[in-house]
Amino acid sequence: MHELSIATAIVERAEEIARAEGAEDVSAVTVRVGELAGVVPDALHFAFEVARDGTALAGARLLVEQVTARAWCDGCAQEFTVGMPPFFWCPRCDRPSQELRSGRELEITGVEAVAAPL
Known part of the structure; x- marks a missing residue:
C-alpha cells in the first residue's frame, strides 16, 4: 500500500510548513489528487490516520480534492474527460489526444496550522 x-x-x-509559520499543531491538510495519480482516496485517508499519530498532526483532518482527468483535442480545440480506465480518444472527432491537461496531480494545497501559545 503505497498510500x-x-x-x-x-x-x-x-x-515543516507549520514550523516555518511558527505553529505548534496542524488542524487540517488539503491535498489535490488526480484521477490518474494511482492513489485511492479512501486508502490515503486510512494511511493518514496511521501516519499522523504522535506528530503535530495527531488531530488533523485530511481533505482530499479529487481532480478529474482531462485531455485536449487539437482537432476540435476542446478538452474532454478521459474517464477510468482512461480513454484518450476524442468523443467528438474520434482522434487520439496527445495532451493530458489534468489528472496526475498529487499536491498539498493547504495546511491549517494552529498557532503556538505566546
Whole structure:
C-alpha cells in the first residue's frame, strides 16, 4: 500500500510548513489528487490516520480534492474527460489526444496550522 508512504510524506511536509509559520499543531491538510495519480482516496485517508499519530498532526483532518482527468483535442480545440480506465480518444472527432491537461496531480494545497501559545 503505497498510500502509507504518501501519507507519511504529507505529514512530514505539513509539519515543516507549520514550523516555518511558527505553529505548534496542524488542524487540517488539503491535498489535490488526480484521477490518474494511482492513489485511492479512501486508502490515503486510512494511511493518514496511521501516519499522523504522535506528530503535530495527531488531530488533523485530511481533505482530499479529487481532480478529474482531462485531455485536449487539437482537432476540435476542446478538452474532454478521459474517464477510468482512461480513454484518450476524442468523443467528438474520434482522434487520439496527445495532451493530458489534468489528472496526475498529487499536491498539498493547504495546511491549517494552529498557532503556538505566546
